[in-house]
Amino acid sequence: MRIAAVLRPRSGVGPVFTLGHGLSRNNPTQPLAFPLRVDNKNPRAWMSLSFQLRLDDEGSYLTVHSSYCAIFSDEGLQSCLCHFDYEREKDRYTSAHVQVYGTSPALEALNGKGDQKRTLDTLHIPVGGRRFRPCIEDVIEFLINE
Secondary structure, eight states: OOEEEEEOSOOSSSOEEEEEETOOSSSSSOOOOEEEOSSSSOOSEEEEEEEEEEEOTTSSSEEEEEEEEEEESSTTSOSEEEEEEEETTOSSSOSEEEEEOSOOHHHHHHSOTTSOOOOGGGOOEEOSTGGGOOOHHHHHHHHHHO
């Protein structure tokens, strides 16, 4: 499995690079998922990841503008376990967060009559802000340990 970096076409904010698996000149923006395994057995999980990189506001350093790392239980990417997201300067919720898929009796109990019905996967659970966002190594360690 290889990660490629591709210059995005016409970003409007200066050069923007996308990092991910399966990127090329013909596919500069949509990374492909890849199987996760520790041996030669059939994979039981797949990872999809994407990083958008550009120069910082001073134009001095390459910085992550957004990132996405998701774990799926199927190759078709229809059944997501969770995804770790980072979006620089997000307004409505914390820049670095995790979204978990599943059911939560506690959340269902909190969804009162007449309230907006929130599902677990719509909650943006903070993971420590811009400086302490999880890195890909953290996600890999999580997968190995859990």
